[in-house]
Amino acid sequence: MGRAGQQMKGFDMVTEAASVCKVEEGEVLDAPMIRESFGEPVTVKPSCGGQAGRWSCVTCGYDPPNQFYKDTHIGEPGEHRMAWICLEHGIEVP
Ligand SMILES: [Zn+2]
Numbered sequence: 001m002g003r004a005g006q007q008m009k010g011f012d013m014v015t016e017a018a019s020v021c022k023v024e025e026g027e028v029l030d031a032p033m034i035r036e037s038f039g040e041p042v043t044v045k046p047s048c049g050g051q052a053g054r055w056s057c058v059t060c061g062y063d064p065p066n067q068f069y070k071d072t073h074i075g076e077p078g079e080h081r082m083a084w085i086c087l088e089h090g091i092e093v094p
């Protein structure tokens with residue numbers, strides 16, 4: 001009997017997929033970067049539908065400066081939880 005596992009060599013290096021999700025309304029965010037930006041844990045608010053604000057990945061603590069960087073970032077392997085930081089209200093559901 002040979003080692004069947006050997007013939008799969010080369011196929012077991014599966015690229016880690018990107019996983020993207022959004023923060024949820026009512027969720028309390030308490031990451032170090034949240035405390036750094038807001039000074040305290042922040043409760044996610046419902047979206048106001050406004051356009052003034054920026055994206056933030058709360059998993060990585062990364063704020064993409066524009067849509068291009070955001071799309072690039074969420075294509076990277078690992079988990080990304082995206083939040084919308086509204087200029088008026090703070091963190092909202094995207
Ligand atoms: Zn808002």
Ligand SMILES: [Zn+2]
Nearest residue numbers: 057059060080
């Ligand atoms: Zn991220």
